[in-house]
Amino acid sequence: METPEFKFSSNLQKKTLIIELNGDITDSCEETIFAIYESHSASKFENLILDFSSVHYINSAGIAVLINLVTKTRQKEQHLIITNPSEYFLKIFTMIGLTRYSNIHKSIDEALANIGEENNS
Amino acid sequence: MTDDVTRPLIKENEQLKAQIKELERKKWELDKKIFELKVLYEIAKETTTTQDIRSMLKIFLSMTMGTFGISKGLIVIDQDRETGWEVVTARGVDLSEEVLQKITLNDFDLFKNLTDTCPMDSDTLAETPELLATPLYSWLKSVPLYIWVPIVIDGEVIGGICVGEKISGEPFIEENLNLLSIIASNCALNVRNAKLFQENIEKERIQRENEELKRLDKKKSEFVNMVAHELRTPLTSISGFSELMIKKADTKSRDALKKYSKIIFHESDRLRRIINDLLDLSRIRSGKVEMEKQMADLLSVIEMSIANVQLHAEKKKISLSENFPEKIDLFYFDKDKMTQVMLNLLSNAIKYTPDGGHVTVNVSLKGNDVQCAVTDTGVGIPKGDLSKIFEEFHRVNNEISRTERGTGLGLPITKSIVEAHDGILWVESEEGKGSSFIFRIPMLEETETED
Numbered sequence: 246m247e248t249p250e251f252k253f254s255s256n257l258q259k260k261t262l263i264i265e266l267n268g269d270i271t272d273s274c275e276e277t278i279f280a281i282y283e284s285h286s287a288s289k290f291e292n293l294i295l296d297f298s299s300v301h302y303i304n305s306a307g308i309a310v311l312i313n314l315v316t317k318t319r320q321k322e323q324h325l326i327i328t329n330p331s332e333y334f335l336k337i338f339t340m341i342g343l344t345r346y347s348n349i350h351k352s353i354d355e356a357l358a359n360i361g362e363e364n365n366s
Numbered sequence: 367m368t369d370d371v372t373r374p375l376i377k378e379n380e381q382l383k384a385q386i387k388e389l390e391r392k393k394w395e396l397d398k399k400i401f402e403l404k405v406l407y408e409i410a411k412e413t414t415t416t417q418d419i420r421s422m423l424k425i426f427l428s429m430t431m432g433t434f435g436i437s438k439g440l441i442v443i444d445q446d447r448e449t450g451w452e453v454v455t456a457r458g459v460d461l462s463e464e465v466l467q468k469i470t471l472n473d474f475d476l477f478k479n480l481t482d483t484c485p486m487d488s489d490t491l492a493e494t495p496e497l498l499a500t501p502l503y504s505w506l507k508s509v510p511l512y513i514w515v516p517i518v519i520d521g522e523v524i525g526g527i528c529v530g531e532k533i534s535g536e537p538f539i540e541e542n543l544n545l546l547s548i549i550a551s552n553c554a555l556n557v558r559n560a561k562l563f564q565e566n567i568e569k570e571r572i573q574r575e576n577e578e579l580k581r582l583d584k585k586k587s588e589f590v591n592m593v594a595h596e597l598r599t600p601l602t603s604i605s606g607f608s609e610l611m612i613k614k615a616d617t618k619s620r621d622a623l624k625k626y627s628k629i630i631f632h633e634s635d636r637l638r639r640i641i642n643d644l645l646d647l648s649r650i651r652s653g654k655v656e657m658e659k660q661m662a663d664l665l666s667v668i669e670m671s672i673a674n675v676q677l678h679a680e681k682k683k684i685s686l687s688e689n690f691p692e693k694i695d696l697f698y699f700d701k702d703k704m705t706q707v708m709l710n711l712l713s714n715a716i717k718y719t720p721d722g723g724h725v726t727v728n729v730s731l732k733g734n735d736v737q738c739a740v741t742d743t744g745v746g747i748p749k750g751d752l753s754k755i756f757e758e759f760h761r762v763n764n765e766i767s768r769t770e771r772g773t774g775l776g777l778p779i780t781k782s783i784v785e786a787h788d789g790i791l792w793v794e795s796e797e798g799k800g801s802s803f804i805f806r807i808p809m810l811e812e813t814e815t816e817d
Contacts, residue, residue: 342534
């Protein structure tokens with residue numbers, strides 16, 4: 246079976262970088278995800294939203310990529326927000342402790358609406 | 367009354383709630399185990415995609431860290447006996463690449479005796495004074511808790527997976543350590559397979575090189591034997607007739623002595639030509655003879671060569687004809703060397719064509735190449751000789767080659783010159799009907815030649 250290609254789209258609003266992930270998250274995505282992250286670093290965004298609504302699969306190496314991202318955002322005092330994770334992904338993220346360092350929302354809009362409150366809390 | 371009824375119900379309800387909670391906990395644990403099993407399967411699957419140890423260990427480390435939610439980790443391995451242990455891959459490690467490269471073999475001496483997976487804190491490490499000053503220690507010290515998972519092959523620690531704490535803050539439990547050990551065993555197996563694979567590739571390469579060296583050595587010996595044989599033939603004549611002249615000088619007629627002198631002269635000349643040709647061939651093949659390429663007209667070179675052999679052809683009543691395009695652009699080639707090619711091909715054609723035959727020179731353009739075919743109506747070449755025709759000293763066994771002896775190096779030299787022009791030379795022939803020697807060379811411009 247052919248692996249679905251990993252794609253992404255990103256945009257910046259309300260000091261928030263939104264990366265909509267699409268396809269499979271494995272170690273091969275690391276370079277791309279960090280390239281998007283670094284390319285927006287000049288804009289000094291405060292929040293990073295990773296949207297999982299179009300993610301079909303994530304393996305343990307893909308989780309390691311997310312952990313790396315968590316470390317990075319924590320170093321820069323940015324907030325990591327995960328949106329639209331499936332029930333299974335949410336379970337995995339909870340299992341490995343990723344949810345301790347990120348807020349979870351059902352949609353990007355919901356996440357954006359809650360940003361101010363969460364950052365102040 | 368009410369209390370008597372509700373109390374047991376409340377108790378039962380609480381028991382049920384506790385049971386549900388316990389079941390949920392167990393399901394959670396089961397889910398974790400399923401996840402870990404999936405990871406083992408994934409690791410096994412992913413690591414079969416590469417035989418490169420570094421790439422493979424990179425996958426191992428990221429998958430291991432993802433499985434347990436670890437932010438820092440590295441894998442050290444004894445790559446080979448000469449360079450010793452080295453950090454082959456690292457994630458989330460604050461050490462720069464530069465520092466990582468400075469971590470030396472001594473940094474890992476401590477771990478060589480750790481054959482079991484074990485948690486260790488920096489206090490334990492501090493008990494090893496020689497480790498304190500190493501860059502590795504400075505990293506290990508920055509991680510509150512880390513786990514050392516040895517990679518063991520045949521009872522020998524050949525490396526290890528070194529990971530920091532879980533981001534969940536949970537401690538590593540025995541089951542985690544067991545899973546880490548399984549991952550490391552899998553890792554060891556893959557490292558061993560990859561090393562065997564690389565060793566096999568290396569062995570095959572050496573074997574191929576050895577076979578090639580043996581083949582070249584054999585060819586060289588054969589060549590030396592051939593040269594010795596070719597040189598011995600005229601030398602034997604020279605020596606024999608000289609001896610004859612000395613011994614029979616008083617008894618033999620003047621004409622006979624003159625005949626002996628002639629033979630000695632011709633054989634000496636043949637010896638000189640063989641030696642010159644051998645030197646030529648050797649220089650061209652070793653690249654010591656630079657082709658003196660210049661913008662020139664190949665058609666005029668061919669025409670001059672035809673004119674040169676005209677007299678020889680007329681003596682044998684052989685007609686020479688040419689079939690040229692109107693014009694060929696000037697291009698870069700060595701005029702003298704290409705003249706040598708043409709003279710050789712034309713002389714051979716005339717030599718192997720019986721009296722009254724025909725020799726034709728066809729020149730045509732093939733894209734950016736020019737092709738020239740020298741075709742004769744001669745004796746042709748037997749099929750069995752076609753593949754050997756360009757070998758040194760190879761002669762087709764026919765009457766002409768027995769009576770008109772050349773050096774046996776003309777065609778190899780011709781082929782080498784054509785190849786020095788990035789061209790090819792080949793032969794098409796049918797025994798009894800004739801042969802075509804065809805070469806094709808690119809019409810290079812100066813810039814291309816220099817490149």
